[in-house]
Amino acid sequence: MKKVLCLLAVLAMASVSLAGTITVTATGNTDGTLDIAYTSDTDVLGLALTVTGVEITGYVAGSTDAFFDVYIDYASGLTGDPTGWVLTGGTPLATIDAAGEATLPAAAVAICVGHLEGITTPETIGMVATLEVAAGDYTIDADTLRGAAVDADGAMTIVGLPVTVTVTDGPDVCKGDVDGDELVTVSDILAIIAHVNTNGGTLGQAPIIPGYEGGDVDGDALITVSDILAVISHVNTNGGTLGQAPCME
Numbered sequence: 001m002k003k004v005l006c007l008l009a010v011l012a013m014a015s016v017s018l019a020g021t022i023t024v025t026a027t028g029n030t031d032g033t034l035d036i037a038y039t040s041d042t043d044v045l046g047l048a049l050t051v052t053g054v055e056i057t058g059y060v061a062g063s064t065d066a067f068f069d070v071y072i073d074y075a076s077g078l079t080g081d082p083t084g085w086v087l088t089g090g091t092p093l094a095t096i097d098a099a100g101e102a103t104l105p106a107a108a109v110a111i112c113v114g115h116l117e118g119i120t121t122p123e124t125i126g127m128v129a130t131l132e133v134a135a136g137d138y139t140i141d142a143d144t145l146r147g148a149a150v151d152a153d154g155a156m157t158i159v160g161l162p163v164t165v166t167v168t169d170g171p172d173v174c175k176g177d178v179d180g181d182e183l184v185t186v187s188d189i190l191a192i193i194a195h196v197n198t199n200g201g202t203l204g205q206a207p208i209i210p211g212y213e214g215g216d217v218d219g220d221a222l223i224t225v226s227d228i229l230a231v232i233s234h235v236n237t238n239g240g241t242l243g244q245a246p247c248m249e
Ligand SMILES: [Ca+2]
Pocket: 176, 177, 178, 179, 180, 181, 182, 183, 184, 185, 188
């Protein structure tokens, strides 16, 4: 494990003067995710960043550029044939203050990626990771424990860090309510029925269009007869004397 930790540091000592520059960017999205990306003027062979914020809950599988073919902290926990360390699995999320894969959820993690095999494109622009997070502010910085960024000539100059971005999880949706009055009534039922009749296609599956986000109550990203039946049942059960029911969740 110590050897793994030293990997970036050793590479960093190789040479400084010829090493390239990497610019790290972060984008806080409105769906509870955070994108971390980079551009560089040379191939980045090792990159380690820290992410600190409210709560990191997950890593979006496949979000890291395939150019990075080893997640160093994940590999440090493996045994046996090292050819398996060039990965098709695992995650780049690492414990922020020690070697090893991160345990989630966590308020802070490191992201550690490396490149071992033949060069593929793109090498100088790509995604580091997309993280699933709780809403709030997140700060991305260079991971000095692991050595930050290296190319074939040593430690790279890093631009753009630290950077703080805000992540939101989007507006709250009142399930069952499409007319925006925060109540579920027969008028919503009629509007959802009309939407499915007009836009439902041959399978009766209508898309969620702006204003109809509350029409998908079963969460399958479609508005169908099953949603209509669920809304009718909800109003029948919870509608009170005026037929006004609360949001379904
Ligand atoms: Ca309504």
